[in-house]
Amino acid sequence: MDYYFNKTIKGTFEEVIDKVTKGLKEEGFGILTEIDIKATMKKKLDVDFKKYKILGACNPPFAHKALLAEDKIGTMLPCNVIVQELEDGVVEVAAVNPMASMQAVENDNLNQIASEITSLLKKVVNKL
DSSP states (O other), rough: OOOOOEEEESSHHHHHHHHHHHHHTTTOOOOEEEHHHHHHHHHHHHOOOOEEEEEEEEEEHHHHHHHHHHHTTGGOEEEEEEEEEEEEEEEEEEEEHHHHHHGSOOOOOHHHHHHHHHHHHHHHHOOO
8 A cells, every 4th residue: 555645747836835735624634834845954954956845734533533542643643745846847746544544553444544544635636
């Protein structure tokens, strides 16, 4: 099982960020964190890096269910979605596969929640 699923699309980096954010919102996710890897690498290491952002997506009702089912599951939240520019006008979006990351946790209730979140994230990526 792959630990992520992805799609490469045409468009500007900023347009794709907007599409991903809107797609996540349509499926009940909000963005809790946004990490600009390009800016961070430049600031911390003085290294030039491609446009690359990590969006920390959260679906509050599912996060609540997951935390009730397994109180340490917060170590695996939020669901990360990356957006990276492969070349000018070509952008890849990849989302974590919650089913893969939850394999280490032996909890049937959590597996059901992870399955539902996986379906929602796949829907967002596939609709791009």
